[in-house]
Amino acid sequence: MSENMSTNESTKLTKKEVDKIWWTWFKYALTVFGYERLQAPGFTLSMLPIFQKYYANDNEKMVAALKRHAVFYNTNINVGGVVNGIVASMEVEKANGADISNDLIQNIKVGLMGPLAGIGDAITQATVPPIVLSIAIGLSTNGSILGAVFAVVVLYVFAMLLTRFTFMQGYKSGQEAIHKLLGKQMAKIQDAMSVLGLTVVGAITASYVNFTITAQYTSKYSTINFQEVLDGIFPKLIPMCLVLLGFYLLKFKKFSAIKLIGVYLIISILLGLIGIV
Incomplete structure (x- = not known):
């Protein structure tokens, strides 16, 4: 019994590894950026600690895992951290032998990135910055540098904490959901996420593509x-x-x-x- 428990424990991510996934996403989401695939390089980098842990000795699986996330991806990096958390938990379960298809992972990313981008942009662009900057302007009276320092520090710390919170919530809820729903329910979830993804694409097409x-x-x-x-x-x-x-x-x-x-x-x-x- 103890041997089995230690084997199961060895397949889990450590707290340090989970933190590294979150920090990599926060650090590289917009700094490692490509025009064709937008945030895909940053997303792939955030999953790298998982792939290095489970596929270090299997080049074929490592290449497949990297390709799995080297596709177009774009969302609000702070609130969108929940997607990274969910996908990270799915990748861990997949590496441990769970029957999770590549399509399901992609459908979840596509289905959630649009709605979360809208929510995240409303919070991190239209709500919090005006409040913080209005305070900073008052602090900058008579040319004081305090206002600028206040704005930079508060906005950076807020973005970091929000990204960490959403990522951890996604990671925890993703693990719980996967353990509860693996099996017959997984096909239904995949179909639902496919429909959601197609709905989002259709809405974007109707709203932003003009001819x-x-x-x-x-x-x-x-x-x-x-x-x-x-x-x-x-x-x-x-x-x-x-x-x-x-x-x-x-x-x-x-x-x-x-x-x-x-x-x-x-x-x-x-x-x-x-x-x-």
């Missing part, structure tokens, strides 16, 4: 606005098609994001020159 046909057909009796006709049949049809085209080129034709932007730019210029958009 308006300005060309019109004018006859002696009437004027036909092609964009209004399309909207009456299927609102946001062209933006959806553009997103699906981008997905096809990225996934199946191995386009880079820069190359895809270039393709869309050329198409836009050509359509603008001939008066369609």
Whole structure:
């Protein structure tokens, strides 16, 4: 019995390793940053302590784990720390033999990063900084440096503590949820997160992808606005098609994001020159 307990204990992360995951995310989320994949490098680095612990002697699993997180990711780094916590707990269980698919991990990241970005930005950009800066302005009366020091220290400490709190909550709740729900419930969770992820992508497409046909057909009796006709049949049809085209080129034709932007730019210029958009 004692031997089994010691074996199980050896598969868990130590407090120091958990702290390192959190600190790596906080330190590198926005400093190790790529245009094509945004926060993916920072997220991957934050998972590295887990991979080094479990896959140090298995290059194949190490490469697969690194690739698993080398995909587009973007959220508010402070409140979004909860995602790192949840995923860290899932990676630990996966390394210990739990039946957790790569798709489930990705679906959780995609499904949560958008909503948490909105909540986090509201807190860390629109709520706390104005309050802190208003106090700092008062402290800076007559050119005092105290206001600037106050603002930098308070905002940094607040961001660090908030990131740590959300990460730890995600890590703890993730472990509890995984232990309770592994099995038949996991398939349902994966399906639910897939739906949530697709819903988020669809909402982003409808809200931020714009393509308006300005060309019109004018006859002696009437004027036909092609964009209004399309909207009456299927609102946001062209933006959806553009997103699906981008997905096809990225996934199946191995386009880079820069190359895809270039393709869309050329198409836009050509359509603008001939008066369609």
